[in-house]
Amino acid sequence: xxxxxxxxRTLLSTVLSAAALTLGIASPTMVxxxxxxxxxxxxxxxxxxxxxxxxxAKGYFKQAGLDVTIDAGNxxxxxxxxxxxxxxxxxxxxxxxxxxxxxxxxDVPNKPVAIMMVYNNTxxxxxxxxxxxxxxxxxxxxxxxxxxxxxxxxxxxxxFAKANKLGGVSWISMDPPLRETMLVRGDVDAxxxxxxxxxxxxxxxxxxAEDVVVLPYAQYGVKVYGNVIIASPKFLKENPDxxxxxxxxxxxxxxxxxxxxxxxxxxxxxxxxxxxxxLEQRRLKMAINDVVNSPDARAEGFGQVKLPxxxxxxxxxxxxFNTKTRVNPEAVWAPAYLPSAADLDVLPKK
Numbered sequence: 318x319x320x321x322x323x324x325x326r327t328l329l330s331t332v333l334s335a336a337a338l339t340l341g342i343a344s345p346t347m348v349x350x351x352x353x354x355x356x357x358x359x360x361x362x363x364x365x366x367x368x369x370x371x372x373x374a375k376g377y378f379k380q381a382g383l384d385v386t387i388d389a390g391n392x393x394x395x396x397x398x399x400x401x402x403x404x405x406x407x408x409x410x411x412x413x414x415x416x417x418x419x420x421x422x423x424d425v426p427n428k429p430v431a432i433m434m435v436y437n438n439t440x441x442x443x444x445x446x447x448x449x450x451x452x453x454x455x456x457x458x459x460x461x462x463x464x465x466x467x468x469x470x471x472x473x474x475x476x477f478a479k480a481n482k483l484g485g486v487s488w489i490s491m492d493p494p495l496r497e498t499m500l501v502r503g504d505v506d507a508x509x510x511x512x513x514x515x516x517x518x519x520x521x522x523x524x525x526a527e528d529v530v531v532l533p534y535a536q537y538g539v540k541v542y543g544n545v546i547i548a549s550p551k552f553l554k555e556n557p558d559x560x561x562x563x564x565x566x567x568x569x570x571x572x573x574x575x576x577x578x579x580x581x582x583x584x585x586x587x588x589x590x591x592x593x594x595x596l597e598q599r600r601l602k603m604a605i606n607d608v609v610n611s612p613d614a615r616a617e618g619f620g621q622v623k624l625p626x627x628x629x630x631x632x633x634x635x636x637x638f639n640t641k642t643r644v645n646p647e648a649v650w651a652p653a654y655l656p657s658a659a660d661l662d663v664l665p666k667k
Contacts, residue, residue, distance in 0.1 A: 351384035352559040357408040358390045358401055359544060362589040364601030365513065368435065368609075369409065372570025381562035387588075392467050394418075397547065406552040407563070409435070411469050412542045412649070413634050419649055420640030429547040430651040432639040433564050434622050435571075436543025437614035438535040440511040440607055441470035443477070444519065445530040449506060454537055463489040463496055463505035470509025473534065473541065475637035479536030497522055513603035517596060527663040533607070541630045542622060543608050546595055548654075557654065565656040569622065572663035574581035575610065578602050610664050622650060622660045 358366050369387055372378055377384040390396045390421065393411035398420045400408045412431055419428050445451040451460070454477070464471035474516070477484075489505050497518040500508045508515060512533055519529055534541075546564070553560055573582040578601045582594055608614070617623055624646070631644035655661065 351379065351382050352556055353384045354378075354386070354407060354412075354559065354563060355405045356385055356387050357396045357405045358387065359393045359409050359411065360391070361389050361397050362585050362592070363514075364578075364582060364585065364597035364599070365586075365604040366569050367574050367578070367581040367585050367601055368404055369567065369593075370588055371574050371581045372566050373497060374584040375570060377566040377569050378563065381566045383559060383563055383566070385563070386557070389588075393469070393544070397429055400547055400549050401425065401427055403427065403549065403551065406556075407546065407548040407560075409544055410547050411439075412545045412630070413439070413469060413473060413638075415547060416631055416634045416644045416649055417472075417640060420635060420642045420644045421636075423642050427549050427551050428648075429549050430553070431457045431545035432548050432553075432560065432651050432654045433546040433567070433620045433650055434542060435545060435615075435620075436604075436608040437617060437619075438608045438611050439469065439473065439539060439541050439543045440513060441473055441534045441539070442512045442515070443470065443507050443509050443532040443534075444500065444515050445532075446500065446524065447528050449531055451507060453481055457486055457585060458484040458508055460486055460506035461489055461504075462486050462507050462509065463491055463499050463511040465493050465496065466490050468496075468509055469494075469511070470534065473539065473634075473637055474481045474509065476633045477534050477537065477539050489554060500622070512607050513600045516554065516603075517573060517600055521596075535607075535613075539609070540626060541633060542627070543667065553651070553654070558655045561656070563661050564654055565621075568656055568660050568663055571609075571619075574601070575605060575665055578605060615664060618658075618661060619649065619663050620655055621652070 351401045372385055373385055393414035396408040397415050399405045414507040415429060415431055491499060496508050496510060499505050499517055501522050501524060516529060516531060520526060548560055579598050582597050582601060585597055586592055586594060627646045627650060630644040
């Protein structure tokens with residue numbers, strides 16, 4: 318009799334499990350597959366990418382039921398385009414590049430939207446060598462500036478120029494690896510680039526930090542936002558809970574990174590074994606101080622934006638980039654997926 322009862326229970330369990338599978342209902346003992354997310358960074362695996370690689374290395378995405386693949390990028394413009402095409406579900410890109418894409422491609426479907434602010438200020442800056450005698454924005458009028466054509470600082474130069482009432486300059490284009498070299502050789506009078514990229518690249522070419530003049534855009538009247546997490550509308554519509562889980566896990570990892578930047582570089586080295594650990598630790602700390610934990614970020618709150626500032630930026634980008642249509646700030650920003658205020662409380666206490 319006992320054997321028969323056991324057999325009946327086994328058969329009943331098998332039938333119920335089969336029914337659950339047929340109806341798409343998960344039983345308590347069934348393991349559901351993690352939601353896959355393909356994510357592309359804006360650049361190579363360098364110090365700041367620890368903000369994303371750390372939560373992956375610590376298993377925060379996995380614990381949230383996500384199977385996240387993080388790939389290096391080659392510029393914000395490429396990341397925006399690849400998310401729009403569906404090659405990637407989400408990414409990390411300059412908000413100005415996203416705005417430009419929206420305004421220049423009004424009829425393109427599935428235009429990515431920004432869902433979390435990470436770099437509250439643009440990292441763009443102008444760099445000169447002290448020996449040149451150039452010290453202020455006004456000194457750059459009529460000079461030769463160098464940068465890749467897609468460089469954020471170069472594209473945003475009209476905003477910087479307007480804020481500082483500057484006249485014209487001439488531009489020399491080059492590939493990214495040659496930018497700092499051309500400044501050192503004297504081929505250009507100044508360059509534009511990210512604060513935590515070009516300064517360290519100049520040091521790598523034998524220039525001491527104290528011999529470089531840095532003009533961060535954010536300190537010279539340019540209050541545009543920097544990089545954001547973006548996602549395609551299609552992916553947002555089909556996986557809203559997964560997106561929310563991603564942002565919550567990212568915020569948890571970002572808090573770890575901000576609390577201990579040096580240790581976080583281990584996650585970067587795991588993806589690129591030839592990085593200079595000390596250099597990338599410095600780069601990450603510079604990024605944190607300049608754009609992640611800046612005074613503006615502390616005032617507005619990590620992950621968030623202020624609509625008046627966003628609207629002003631949209632107008633400035635439209636003018637500076639000479640876009641086909643005007644930028645609609647409400648079309649590029651979708652804050653509905655942000656975690657709670659408690660989850661976004663990641664900035665170190667002073």
